[in-house]
Amino acid sequence: MKIHVLNSKELVNKTVSEHLIKFVREHKTGVLGLATGSTPIGIYEALVKDHKENNTDYSQIRTINLDEYVNLDQNHPESYYSFMHRNLFNHINVKPQNIHLPNGNEKDLEMACQSYNDVLKNNQPDIQILGIGANGHIGFNEPGTSFDSSVHIIELQEQTRLDNARFFDSMDDVPKKAITMGIKNIMDAKRIILIAFGENKSEAVYQMVKGKVTENLPASILQKHNNVEIYLDESAASKLF
């Protein structure tokens, strides 16, 4: 793991977005594994700005997202489909057919998992962007998820629903389940960039980097990946040193 502690969130956004832009310019047909949540928003803003100013070309880039809520209409403003279009896809020249998100509205959810595993086989991320939950989740792989997991349906923990409640009108509106890439899928990415901001991530970050590798802290598996970069602001890194 290469740990980078930078002295502001802005500097992290600038550094990570520069890596992504360089990758896109050098690998016209590359695959970007993407995350949602508050963490990557500034990075997506930087990609959009760069696309407007420098015409960085996404016309053959493929994207594959980590996760999606179950039973939340695709057009709901908080679906990850809407999030990704609002924050990134609507503003760059990625082709709709090259955008991949799991389908949480499929009647047969087992089928939805199977077909997303198939999509992943042909679209293995060259770079996977990750955030981390305060409980150490990556994607929506909550503590206790098997390290051998592939795409699956997960019951969201109360803490995760509470963390995400800020985006919904009430706690009752926060979905209870999600469809997510499994740990095994995430570990298949060639290069992983995990980003964390703020004090409330500091314990999870500490356990991910210095703790033992355990399914109780899903992100700890990243210690076993040979190409992981962790970008932190000072508060997220505060327990490390």
Ligand code: F6R
């Ligand atoms: C989102 C995802 C989650 C988030 C994590 C952190 O696609 O997979 O693992 O990265 O919950 O969320 P934020 O960035 O909102 O703190």
